[in-house]
Amino acid sequence: MAAEPHTTGAGAAGPNHARRFGAIWVIASLIATPLVIVLVGPILPPGNGSEQASGHVTDNTVLLAMATPVLLLVVIYLIYATIYFRQPRGAALEGPPIRGDSRVQTTWIVITSVLVLALAAYGTVRLEEDGAGSGAGANPLVVPSGPKLPVQVIAQQWTFTYRYPTYGGVETPHLELPVNQMIELHVTSLDVIHSFWAYQLGVKADANPHVDNVVFVKPTRLQTFEVRCAELCGIWHGEMFDHGHVVSASAFNIWIHQQEAAFAPATKVLPPYSKTYLPEPTRRGE
Amino acid sequence: MSTTTAAPPTPSPTRQPLWQRLLGFNLLTAVLLGVGGYYLGWFIGHQINGGKSFEYQSASDENDVALLLAYVFGVIGFLIGLGFANYPLSRLLGRPASLREKEHEGIGRYFGLCTDHKVVGIQYLVGIGVFFFIGGLNAMLIRTELLHPTPTVVGPNQYLSLVGMHGTMMMGMMTSGIMGPFANYFVPIMIGARRMALPRIEALTFWLLMAAGFILTSTIIFGGFPTGWTGYEPLNDQAVMGMDSYIIFFALVGISMALLGLNMMVTIITMRAPGLSWGRLPIFVWSVFATSILMVLAAPMLIATLSMAALDRTISTSFFIPGGGGSSYLFQNLFWFFGHPEVYVLALPGFGIVLELLPVFTRKPLWGYKLAVSGMLGVTLLSFFVWQHHLFVSGINADLRPFYMLSTEIISIPTGFIFLCFIGTMWRARTTFTVPMLFCMAWAFNFLLGGISGVFLSDTPSDTDTHGSFFVMAHFHYTIMGGLIFTFFAAIYYWIPKMTGLRFNERLAKAHFWLMFVAFNSTFLPLFVLGMKGMPRRVSEYAPNLQGLNVWVSISAFVLGFSMLIFLFNTVYSLIFVRRPAESNPWRSKSIEWQIPTPVPVNNFEQIPVFDSDPYDYGTPPSIGGVEPAPAGG
Numbered sequence: 001m002a003a004e005p006h007t008t009g010a011g012a013a014g015p016n017h018a019r020r021f022g023a024i025w026v027i028a029s030l031i032a033t034p035l036v037i038v039l040v041g042p043i044l045p046p047g048n049g050s051e052q053a054s055g056h057v058t059d060n061t062v063l064l065a066m067a068t069p070v071l072l073l074v075v076i077y078l079i080y081a082t083i084y085f086r087q088p089r090g091a092a093l094e095g096p097p098i099r100g101d102s103r104v105q106t107t108w109i110v111i112t113s114v115l116v117l118a119l120a121a122y123g124t125v126r127l128e129e130d131g132a133g134s135g136a137g138a139n140p141l142v143v144p145s146g147p148k149l150p151v152q153v154i155a156q157q158w159t160f161t162y163r164y165p166t167y168g169g170v171e172t173p174h175l176e177l178p179v180n181q182m183i184e185l186h187v188t189s190l191d192v193i194h195s196f197w198a199y200q201l202g203v204k205a206d207a208n209p210h211v212d213n214v215v216f217v218k219p220t221r222l223q224t225f226e227v228r229c230a231e232l233c234g235i236w237h238g239e240m241f242d243h244g245h246v247v248s249a250s251a252f253n254i255w256i257h258q259q260e261a262a263f264a265p266a267t268k269v270l271p272p273y274s275k276t277y278l279p280e281p282t283r284r285g286e
Numbered sequence: 287m288s289t290t291t292a293a294p295p296t297p298s299p300t301r302q303p304l305w306q307r308l309l310g311f312n313l314l315t316a317v318l319l320g321v322g323g324y325y326l327g328w329f330i331g332h333q334i335n336g337g338k339s340f341e342y343q344s345a346s347d348e349n350d351v352a353l354l355l356a357y358v359f360g361v362i363g364f365l366i367g368l369g370f371a372n373y374p375l376s377r378l379l380g381r382p383a384s385l386r387e388k389e390h391e392g393i394g395r396y397f398g399l400c401t402d403h404k405v406v407g408i409q410y411l412v413g414i415g416v417f418f419f420i421g422g423l424n425a426m427l428i429r430t431e432l433l434h435p436t437p438t439v440v441g442p443n444q445y446l447s448l449v450g451m452h453g454t455m456m457m458g459m460m461t462s463g464i465m466g467p468f469a470n471y472f473v474p475i476m477i478g479a480r481r482m483a484l485p486r487i488e489a490l491t492f493w494l495l496m497a498a499g500f501i502l503t504s505t506i507i508f509g510g511f512p513t514g515w516t517g518y519e520p521l522n523d524q525a526v527m528g529m530d531s532y533i534i535f536f537a538l539v540g541i542s543m544a545l546l547g548l549n550m551m552v553t554i555i556t557m558r559a560p561g562l563s564w565g566r567l568p569i570f571v572w573s574v575f576a577t578s579i580l581m582v583l584a585a586p587m588l589i590a591t592l593s594m595a596a597l598d599r600t601i602s603t604s605f606f607i608p609g610g611g612g613s614s615y616l617f618q619n620l621f622w623f624f625g626h627p628e629v630y631v632l633a634l635p636g637f638g639i640v641l642e643l644l645p646v647f648t649r650k651p652l653w654g655y656k657l658a659v660s661g662m663l664g665v666t667l668l669s670f671f672v673w674q675h676h677l678f679v680s681g682i683n684a685d686l687r688p689f690y691m692l693s694t695e696i697i698s699i700p701t702g703f704i705f706l707c708f709i710g711t712m713w714r715a716r717t718t719f720t721v722p723m724l725f726c727m728a729w730a731f732n733f734l735l736g737g738i739s740g741v742f743l744s745d746t747p748s749d750t751d752t753h754g755s756f757f758v759m760a761h762f763h764y765t766i767m768g769g770l771i772f773t774f775f776a777a778i779y780y781w782i783p784k785m786t787g788l789r790f791n792e793r794l795a796k797a798h799f800w801l802m803f804v805a806f807n808s809t810f811l812p813l814f815v816l817g818m819k820g821m822p823r824r825v826s827e828y829a830p831n832l833q834g835l836n837v838w839v840s841i842s843a844f845v846l847g848f849s850m851l852i853f854l855f856n857t858v859y860s861l862i863f864v865r866r867p868a869e870s871n872p873w874r875s876k877s878i879e880w881q882i883p884t885p886v887p888v889n890n891f892e893q894i895p896v897f898d899s900d901p902y903d904y905g906t907p908p909s910i911g912g913v914e915p916a917p918a919g920g
Contacts, residue, residue, distance in 0.1 A: 017714060045751050045818045052750075059747045067738045074734045077709055078727055087649070087716040092874070095650035095715040097905030105657055105706065112702045116695045123695075123745040124688040132747035137684035187681075192521040193614055195679065195754055199820040204750045206680035208615060209520065210608035213681035226829075230754035230822050232514050234521060235442040238825030279609055 029069040052133035053202030135205025155194035155207035158236035169273035175244035178252035195231035212275040219246040311369030323363025327355035401485035407471025424452035429840040445826040447510025458539040464635035478559025483552040498538035505531035519606030519617040540588040547581030561897035573638020584627035591620040622673035636773035647723040651902040653710030661703030694744035725776035732768025757817025783868030794856040801849035808842035877901040
């Protein structure tokens with residue numbers, strides 16, 4: 001590219017477009033980016049239902065703040081070019097024969113590379129801090145320290161059930177979690193692929209049959225949250241929807257012991273608690 | 287300078303009587319043999335599986351072996367009927383084989399195996415246009431259902447079939463949206479060749495795709511399929527016979543893609559005219575070349591994966607069935623190893639169209655030619671290293687997520703090259719805002735939004751919120767519809783005057799553009815919000831508080847659909863009824879396809895041209911262009 005002839009800056013006639021466009025873009029970015037952070041940032045999902053959810057709000061805000069100048073660059077350029085770089089009506093003029101500019105190209109490559117590497121580094125750091133509520137497989141690299149409450153999420157067509165191994169392996173049809181307690185969710189499936197999505201908690205983990213998918217979450221306030229399936233699992237995929245509750249530690253204690261008592265007959269006949277359950281292959285026509 | 291002087295073969299003026307022509311190898315014979323093959327396969331399948339006698343299918347008669355064999359035999363019969371077996375059989379029997387098929391017939395050449403790349407290009411344009419329309423109608427029905435938060439118009443089963451058919455139809459057929467019509471038509475001309483390297487293979491890719499599209503549509507008869515276009519296991523294994531239509535459809539599309547890519551690569555490598563070095567190749571040809579690499583390397587993976595799925599469904603193997611020792615991860619892994627290159631198969635030809643058209647309308651050379659080429663090749667290479675970003679929350683190889691995050695975000699660097707070339711070419715230009723140019727500018731806006739939303743999805747923590755939601759759906763509609771379909775229309779408006787010698791009604795074309803652009807954004811921008819608010823993909827039931835936005839999206843989608851009707855009306859009105867002849871070079875392009883007569887002669891060039899520059903010799907001082915006409919008479 002360097003060998004190619006180039007002309008930069010203002011031509012013989014007309015305004016210095018580079019300077020003018022650059023100024024418009026910089027000013028627009030300086031105005032818009034803080035506005036986006038202040039106005040849009042707080043309403044970004046998924047809210048502050050858990051440490052992980054609050055982390056996502058920060059991540060989404062950072063990404064949006066970085067995206068704003070990029071978006072403005074192209075949009076303002078499209079408008080600028082439409083206004084200033086047009087063929088006069090009825091004319092058939094040729095443009096300047098510029099075939100490239102090694103300085104511009106190098107600058108562009110350096111800036112985009114730095115941006116991209118920074119983004120990837122930031123994402124990696126945020127991911128490895130607390131797992132980011134993202135399903136991390138059977139042996140997560142990052143395990144939060146301190147006591148954790150294990151809860152198993154069992155997905156099947158078309159419902160979620162939950163087992164509490166530290167409470168006799170009781171299986172309940174609804175999810176209740178104690179507040180301010182690190183939860184260790186083990187997500188698995190009995191049939192097809194599902195995905196456990198607790199929206200307000202910022203948790204999503206696929207439920208694969210014969211797979212234990214671990215995800216950590218620490219709810220930070222009392223709330224009702226939505227639980228959905230986020231992976232197409234058959235005709236009632238859209239109906240695979242429930243509400244879970246984050247309650248105080250004492251309320252949780254009362255609830256879980258009620259469940260233990262209520263489901264005691266069922267717990268006896270359930271298969272013993274296991275990381276995964278390997279059902280017989282179900283095939284059509286059998 | 288060398289000029290080739292092969293004389294064009296003389297057309298045979300004698301025409302056979304009608305009944306002989308109907309009995310020959312043509313579409314009618316193909317359909318008859320296709321139906322015959324179908325019932326033969328159905329019969330054999332029932333003999334193999336359960337020993338049932340030949341009977342019509344009903345909902346309770348689930349026989350995957352029979353249906354798969356029926357499809358395979360049907361396709362083979364269809365191809366034999368078209369005449370694809372003639373050449374290899376003649377060769378085997380030592381008889382002289384016909385090297386050219388139907389190149390000199392009239393309208394009939396459009397309805398059969400034709401080895402003229404220009405005929406295949408038109409066939410592709412019309413053929414995939416029909417299936418694009420069917421896929422679009424599916425989308426209209428989906429949006430009708432989503433007017434209400436509970437199932438109303440269609441049941442959940444039909445809804446999933448619509449979603450699956452829409453996605454699969456668009457991903458499968460529109461893979462060739464630009465590669466089929468425009469690459470087949472213009473690549474040989476742009477490189478100064480008289481034909482494709484493998485003209486029979488070229489025709490085969492088209493007819494395979496038509497058979498595939500018909501098979502996918504037939505899934506309605508067999509109960510549809512519930513998996514969406516991804517066909518994830520074990521849901522795939524659980525599904526009714528309609529799933530077999532999906533498997534055969536995508537396998538045929540895979541074969542068509544691999545062959546199309548191979549043919550393009552061979553043609554571009556071996557058949558460039560004298561003087562057309564790699565550094566002078568039109569940028570569109572470069573994008574076709576890059577896409578071809580992806581097609582050849584990725585599509586076989588799809589065929590293999592679907593073969594395994596078919597075996598799981600028919601003879602109870604357990605590639606993907608955990609209870610039998612298989613893994614549902616395996617399917618996801620294999621599918622996306624094809625699936626992610628596939629989305630760049632859709633995007634790259636769009637890059638080529640935009641950068642090819644910009645110099646014409648800005649009256650400037652392409653800015654940063656080498657940067658654009660390296661951008662395309664960079665995307666090609668990197669797209670094989672990102673597939674597990676579709677599986678960030680699945681728990682598969684979780685420790686590798688930082689790598690896939692990095693590789694995915696790195697791919698935005700070469701994509702950024704394309705944007706820089708776009709910006710550079712428009713810099714201080716003399717732009718005329720014709721309809722093709724407007725579509726190219728819309729590409730820049732749409733693909734930018736697609737790319738920016740892609741950054742949210744590639745960031746693993748942020749992806750936790752957006753994965754599997756409408757946000758993803760909005761993202762890939764911005765990249766695929768905003769990237770491919772907008773450039774598809776740019777190419778149509780740009781090249782139809784060359785392909786048909788006729789011009790579109792400009793006012794209707796502008797109305798189409800503006801309505802499509804506004805309705806497109808009005809449809810898909812709110813979907814980002816819906817996804818962020820927690821609406822999953824592929825559901826016909828959603829939270830009632832999201833109804834308002836969904837109604838807005840549905841109405842916008844109907845307007846978007848209406849804009850397609852404007853295009854359709856314009857096509858019928860301008861190209862069939864009004865038929866105003868186009869100027870020979872209405873855009874004052876310096877590219878070679880505009881320097882040869884319209885309609886393009888069967889052999890394209892009287893003499894093979896000799897190139898002494900790239901086709902972007904715009905700007906001062908004025909010159910004739912990159913093509914030096916060969917001396918007359920040869």
